[in-house]
Each structure stands twice: as C-alpha cells, then as structure tokens.
Amino acid sequence: xxxxxxxxxxxxxxxxxxxxxxxxxxxxxxxxxxxxxxxxxxxxxxxxxxxxxxxxxxxxxxxxxxxxxxxxxxxxxxxxxxxxxxxxxxxxxxxxxxxxxxxxxxxxxxxxxxxxxxxxxxxxxxxxxxxxxxxxxxxxxxxxxxx
Ligand SMILES: [Zn+2]
Numbered sequence: 001x002x003x004x005x006x007x008x009x010x011x012x013x014x015x016x017x018x019x020x021x022x023x024x025x026x027x028x029x030x031x032x033x034x035x036x037x038x039x040x041x042x043x044x045x046x047x048x049x050x051x052x053x054x055x056x057x058x059x060x061x062x063x064x065x066x067x068x069x070x071x072x073x074x075x076x077x078x079x080x081x082x083x084x085x086x087x088x089x090x091x092x093x094x095x096x097x098x099x100x101x102x103x104x105x106x107x108x109x110x111x112x113x114x115x116x117x118x119x120x121x122x123x124x125x126x127x128x129x130x131x132x133x134x135x136x137x138x139x140x141x142x143x144x145x146x147x
Pocket of ligand 1: 115
C-alpha cells in the first residue's frame with residue numbers, strides 16, 4: 001500500500017507525528033504549497049484543490065482539479081483530481097515531489113491528503129513525496145516507496 005513506507009524525514013524536516021507524518025519546516029515547502037493554494041483558488045469544483053509537481057524548487061507542472069463533464073451531463077460532479085491533472089501534463093514524473101493544497105469556503109487551508117487512487121497514480125508515475133495542506137498550519141507529508 002502506498003504511503004506505508006517510512007524512511008527518515010529528509011534533512012531540514014522535522015517529523016512530528018503520524019503514520020504519514022506531519023512535518024514542520026520548511027522553506028521550499030511553504031512556497032510551493034502557496035503555489036498549490038493559488039491553483040486551488042482557480043478551481044471551479046465544489047472541493048477546491050490545487051497541485052504542483054516540482055523537482056527541487058523548480059515547478060514542472062500544476063493544475064487545479066477540473067470537472068470531467070459539465071454538471072448538466074454529469075450529475076455526480078465527477079472531477080479529475082488536481083494530482084491527476086498535474087500528472088497528465090508531464091512526460092516523466094519520476095523523482096518529483098507533489099504539493100497539494102485545498103481551500104475551504106472561507107479561503108483557508110484544508111486537508112488535502114491524496115486519496116488512494118491518486119496515491120497509486122503518483123506512485124506509478126514515480127513521484128517520491130507528497131506534501132499537503134491540513135486544517136492547521138502544519139504540513140502533511142507522505143513518503144512514497146522508492147524515496
Ligand atoms: Zn485523488
């Protein structure tokens with residue numbers, strides 16, 4: 001199962017808790033999560049999520065989540081999750097880190113832990129780490145196998 005592998009936290013990150021783990025730091029993490037938040041603000045979906053794929057501090061791809069169909073066609077409002085949408089825009093995601101942010105109705109940070117389908121997609125694509133926003137100012141971190 002993705003996310004169960006727990007190597008040591010990378011240098012500069014302090015692991016605080018959890019089976020995933022919540023990390024504090026984090027120079028580049030904060031900046032790239034802010035960028036993901038900006039993507040989330042562009043989303044027209046009910047749950048507004050944004051994702052950024054980066055190699056170190058270099059942004060490779062980004063996207064908000066997007067509706068699959070017009071609401072009149074798809075009554076369930078199915079979406080391509082932001083992670084999926086960002087992955088589709090890169091040829092090779094091996095070694096990249098994904099930053100995922102969600103905003104609530106008030107524009108604040110909300111939990112954006114990747115769902116199991118996205119975890120699988122990220123893992124298959126070779127993404128090594130996921131940082132995600134939470135309901136607090138803490139940052140969630142998921143280490144993929146092979147990190
Ligand atoms: Zn997902």
